[in-house]
Amino acid sequence: MKRKLLALILAMAASLSLAACGGGSAPASSAAPAPAGSSTAPAESAGGDAAGNTASGGPMKITLITMDQMDVHWVKLEKAAHAKVDELVAGGAEIEYNWLAPEKKDNAQQIQMIETATNDGSDVIIISVNDSTACNDALQAxxxxxxxxxxxxxxxxxxxxxxxxxxxxxxxxxxxxxxKGYLADAGITEGTIGLISAQAGVQSCIDRVDGFKSAFDGTSFIMGEVQYSDGDAVKAQELTNAVIQDGVIAVYGANDGATNGAANAVKEANSNGANIICVGFDNSSSNRAHVRDGEMLAFMAQNPNVMGEKSIEAAVALMNGEALSESNVDTGVSVVTKDNVDQFED
Structure with a gap:
């Protein structure tokens, strides 16, 4: 009798143990912990069908990988992307979102982050690549x-x-x-223009420099050799000091860090009697201050918020099996001068 009772008790315990194992999996709405240098939006409901579920039934997983964490351009882009994720989650979409970025521009680190996103089961990778070919193998995988x-x-x-x-x-x-307009206003018709860029191989900066040069075709101006600052303002200032000593009459910065450093060098040179003209790229508090103070006459303001919002919308649409109305979108720029700089505050 005692043996029968003991057997019954053991059988009931085993049954309860199996039930616990079978029903104890984490709900699909749980978001994985964000790796260092990332942020994760909570997943609350759907992704991949009309409700947003992926084929596996779990949350849609989107990974944003930017060139670095320090440039205000990427911070603005990520903030807009994250806000769009939060908006969609509040409306019922189930999205697990991560932001990965090297502290500073680094091809090897960016490749590792692509591999991490791939191995972690991302459904969509949104990326701004440091180099137009360096990441190709990882992206193709x-x-x-x-x-x-x-x-x-x-x-x-x-x-x-x-x-x-x-x-x-x-x-x-x-x-x-x-x-060209500022040079004409100053009565300058010839001379060498210094070119300060970010990192060799960054296609966006290559295009900005090539486009800039094209405006001077057929003129008497000479384009200096491109100087690479890695997007670091201190390095850009040192490079600009050197080209100013070589006799440039103007300086162009191709991204935020390059522009900030170039403007700092121009400010110092002009305070000592020079008349260097500076134009640059990217909207940041430092570049707005340079325009207000007069050492930089204009910069091109991109629309990182549009990039962030639209890329998340596209990611969700693709995972829902929807056709995109536009797959190659120019997000535009504005020319920011002392006359309109107040309109470009964060």
Whole structure:
């Protein structure tokens, strides 16, 4: 009798243990912890069908990878992307969102982040690549796994599902036309123009420099050799000091850090009697201050908020099996001067 009672008790315990194991999986709405340098929006409801569920029934997983964490352009883009995710989640979409970025521009680190996103099961990778070819193998591996690829701002040579970026060549040409106007106003008809860029191989900056140069075709102005600052303002200032000593009559910065550093050098030179004209790229508090103070006459303001919002919308549409109305979108620029700089506050 005792043996029968003991057997019955053991059988009931085993049954309860199996029930606990079978019903204890985490709900699909749980978001994975964000890696260092990332942020995760909570997943609350759907992704991949009309409600947003992926084929596996779990949350849609979107990873944003930017060139770095320090440039205000990427901070604004990520903030807009995250806000759009929060909006969609509040409306019932189930999205797990991560932001990954090297502290400073680094191809090897960016490749590692693509591999991390791929191995972690991302459905969509939204990326601004440091170099137009360096990340291709890692990106192709992601595509081969069925991951959707969306570019923001800077592209690789691989075909994406969508691109949301400034037409950087056209924007560079706008910057060149603005510079030509300022040179004409100053009565300067010839001389060498210094070119301060970010990192060699960044296609967006290559296009901005090439577009800028195109505005001076047929003139007597000479384009200096491109100086690479890695987007670091201190390095850009040192490089600009050197080209000013070499006798340039104007300086062009191709991204935020390059522009900020160039303007700092121009401010110092002009305070000592020089008359260097400076035009640059990207809207930041430092560049707005340079325009207000007069050492920089204009900069091109991109629309990172549009890039962030539209890329998330496209990611969700693609995972829902929807056709995109536009797959290659020019997000535009504005010419910011002392006359309109107040309109471009954050």
């Amino acid at each position: 992601a595509i081969d796994k069925g991951i959707k690829l969306i570019y923001v701002d800077a592209t690789s040579t691989l075909e994406p599902s969508a691109t949301f970026a400034t037409d950087n060549y056209a924007a560079g040409a706008q910057a060149g036309e603005a510079m």
